[in-house]
Amino acid sequence: NAGVTQTPKFQVLKTGQSMTLQCAQDMNHEYMSWYRQDPGMGLRLIHYSVGAGITDQGEVPNGYNVSRSTTEDFPLRLLSAAPSQTSVYFCASSKTSGDNEQFFGPGTRLTVL
């Protein structure tokens, strides 16, 4: 099993550009989530999904969209990138919910100029 994979590993964008961060898991987990990590701020929940077709907002959802068309994939879309979105983004998955052990991907380091 590859576990949780994320692409790309690094990305540089210009303000106003859009892009999609990819996340996939091969563990048949129902729950998937996106976090951003900024220095001194810990991990902040952006969006999460409890199953295919179901998504909900976390604590910092503005500027990001998600969809969950399959169990395996949970892409994160930046609609119009801003310098404030410069961060490290982690995708995580677990069997059923936030109550379970979370498996994290390796992360995507995003810089917005």
Added chain:
Amino acid sequence: GQQVMQIPQYQHVQEGEDFTTYCNSSTTLSNIQWYKQRPGGHPVFLIQLVKSGEVKKQKRLTFQFGEAKKNSSLHITATQTTDVGTYFCAGPRGSTLGRLYFGRGTQLTVWP
């Protein structure tokens, strides 16, 4: 705002000294999870505590969950350089099982 508060933010110890990080919530938690993130890496699950007053040990690491299920601690005995990293606690918010909120973490530095 932050759902779980974690202190201290930084801790520098000499190898062999003990280390403790504390996690506090204003609301009762159904469970609390602990994660470790090595420099440049991703968070890795350490343990989950569910019961009031629960204590669990993993070699030199001791995890406690408070009686009121509002606080937790991680204690490392006789730190080693391999313990370097950031330790996070995380708790689900209220009855919404989908939301797992992380504390800001304690960054541990161990000097040889």
